[in-house]
Amino acid sequence: MASAVECTDENVREYLLYRGFTSTLKHLDNEIKADKEKGFRVDKIIDQLQQFVQSFDLFGMKEYWRYLDRRLFCRLEDVYKSTVTKLRTSLYRYYVINTIQKGNVEKTQEFFQKQVQELQGQAEWRDWFILPFVPSPEQNPTFSVYFSRQWADTFLVSLHNFLSVLFQCMPQPVLLSFDADVQKMIALTDENEQLRQMLFTLQTENPEQRNSDQMVHHKLPLYVQNMDRLGDTELDLVSSQRSVSTVTTTSRNFLSAFLPQGRRAPGKPAPVSAGSSPSQAAMGRKDQSTNQTPEKKVEVVETEPPPETCTDPPESSTSRTNGAGADGGGLSAEQPFIKLSQEEYGEHHSSIMHCRVDCSGRRVASLDVDGVVKVWSFNPIMQTKATIMSKSPLLSLEWATKPDRLLLLGSGVGTVRLYDTEAKKNLYEMNIDDTHPRILSLACSPSGSSFVCSAAAPNRSGNNESASRLPIPASGQLLLWDTKTVKQQLQFSLEPEPVAINCTAFNHNGNLLVTGAADGVIRLFDMQQYDSIMSWRAHDGEVYSVEFSYDENTVFSIGEDGKFIQWNIHRCGVKQSEQLLPQDATGPFVLSGYSGYKQVQVPRGRLFAFDSEGQHALTCSSSGGLIYRLTNRETALERVMALGGHKAPVVTVDWCSAVDCGTCLTASMDGKIKLSTLLAQKS
Secondary structure (H helix, E strand, O other): OHHHHHHHHHHHHHHHHHHOOHHHHHHHHHHHHOOOOHHHOHHHHHHHHHHHHHOOOHHHHHHHHHHHHHHOHHHOOHHHHHHHHHHHHHHHHHHHHHHHHOOOHHHHHHHHHHHHHHHOOOHHHOOHHHHHHOOOHHHOOOOHHHHOHHHHHHHHHHHHHHHHHHHHHOOOOHHHHHHHHHHHHHHHHHHHHHHHHHHHHHHOOOHHHHHHHHHHHOOOOOOOOOOOOOHHHHHHHHHOOOOOOOOOOOHHHHHHOOOOOOOOOOOOOOOOOOOOOEOOOOOOOOOOOOOOOOOOOEOOOOOOOOOOOOOOOOOOOEOOOOOOOOOOOOOOOOOOEEEEEEEEEOOOOOOEEEEEEOOOOOOEEEEEOOOOEEEEEOOOOOEEEEEEOOOOOEEEEEEOOOOOOEEEEEEOOOEEEEEEOOOOEEEEEEEOOOOOOEEEEEEEOOOOOEEEEEEEOOEOOEOOOOOOOOOOOOOEEEEEEEOOOOEEEEEOOOOOOOOOEEEEEEOOOOOEEEEEEOOOEEEEEEOOOOEEEEEEEOOOOOEEEEEEOOOOOEEEEEEOOOEEEEEEOOOOOEEEEEEEOOHHHHOOEEEEOHHHOEEEEOOOOOOEEEOOOOOEEEEOOOOOOEEEEEOOOOOOEEEEEEOOOOOOOEEEEEEEEEOOEEEEEEEEOOOOEEEEEEEEOOO
16 A cells, blocks of 8 residues: 555656646645655654654653554454554553663653553553553563563564555555555556467467367466465454564564465465476467567477477477477476466677566566666567666666566675666666665565665775685675665675675565575574574575565575585584585586686576475576476475576576466576476366
């Protein structure tokens, strides 16, 4: 809702300016600045309440809560009134405990003097009036629980969830419904395009092929729709009126406040832990030619049973081969996917560093070592949308989450640019840090309100990212920036010493952040308190790539030692599985040329990606992507399929899944990006 409100405010501003209503526009801006609802941004409301608590402003806190009560809470049904009362009680206790922890006895006594008329008749406050006179109250059995960090975290998370669900359930004016209408139109357009492509395929094939294809279509699995995995939990919190004073005393229970419940669709087995990234793909693609359409190589599923072995198809713009292809071996009942097609994006002229799909699955952004960024789409046809050139070297990129048309570009001179891919222009350029100019990694919070930026000191060979790593880990910083104010919010503490962070990843709701560093250490951060929860030595050498698993109870990592490891985040440093990967999956990557010339590239982009259900992982190889099945055994991976198609080492991958087809992106050192469309088979 917050994003829709923000977008509507901007549209109203534009309309008033267009009409020349400048005085009305000034009044609107003043009203927005004084908006106590903060544009329905829950994080800002929580920040405002915490500001009152930290500054001992009892009057301001009470007045702000009264405003929320008049504006929001009083409209709730009676069944939710007790939940509001419990939240207010916890807020008052949060305030009192803070005055004692800060040693401000006067404010503690002031609270009870001013609140005595309101609280003396309430049973839950009966024992609290002796609090100012109790020596060492943090050790008293009655009050000790309220001095724990777990209680404060539980209260803040519960308040955040309650307000989030409240805003989602509020009746919206017609003007705000445009966002839902846009998403609905996009979904209908995509569905129509898929049906059109299916119809085209059926019309161009003979009856025998049509009947065989229909049999294949009947095997399509029922995919779980992408959703916020905390949504059901939050609704349960409101309907069951959970007490916000629930105390969690262990680190496992504390983390559970931030993690999803692992819900699955009825009748489906719980998948093996792994992460995923949502996207968009098409069942089939019509080979069309436009001025901006790159060279394609399309493979179409044959209706005849596949042979035991296959050979690579001849190199041509279009070829018809078995869907599994030679790279995947003979198609068998055990194979989890059928390769429907493989297309090539060839607009880059140098090795790829990053290749990422946006959160809507409609656009791809790819960056090469020459600093050229291409923004392109692949549905219904492959087409370049924008080309970004930069005078300074670019080292990293990341899609923003809200709105998803924005792209963050990190440079080698200490700046991050915010680029609008639709308007094709730079919106902001942020100066991050002159002493740490290499922006190695960017990660946007799923809430869309901030992004994490990893900045590192210059390496001894300049800004050449293809050079060898330093024998001693470079110094670095991990910073949090606000995308609304375009200002730095804070700098994270990196223990035991400042070190370059190579990779970063948020969990699904942005409450947790995992990082992999040049010192081989994985660090897990609590994004509610901006503190490090735990860290452990993960690899001998640098950590190249990290991701949360699907259920977010574990973290996967690939390091310089060539190991693919699964870590339990509830038990610091405990491995759940480990597997040694070949060098062409972990880097450094080597491309040999004429006269003994060798191009060496250290890993920079994502080295592995998961399918939508977290059961399979896509990794790099010397000739294309490799798909593994994740297992619960000591050996973490079981190879099931090779995508192939590349003549140079693949250096970064991405996997997006939507509707009935998944799309794997594999990018190589010769600048070629292969887009393989997969069809999941029913088990």
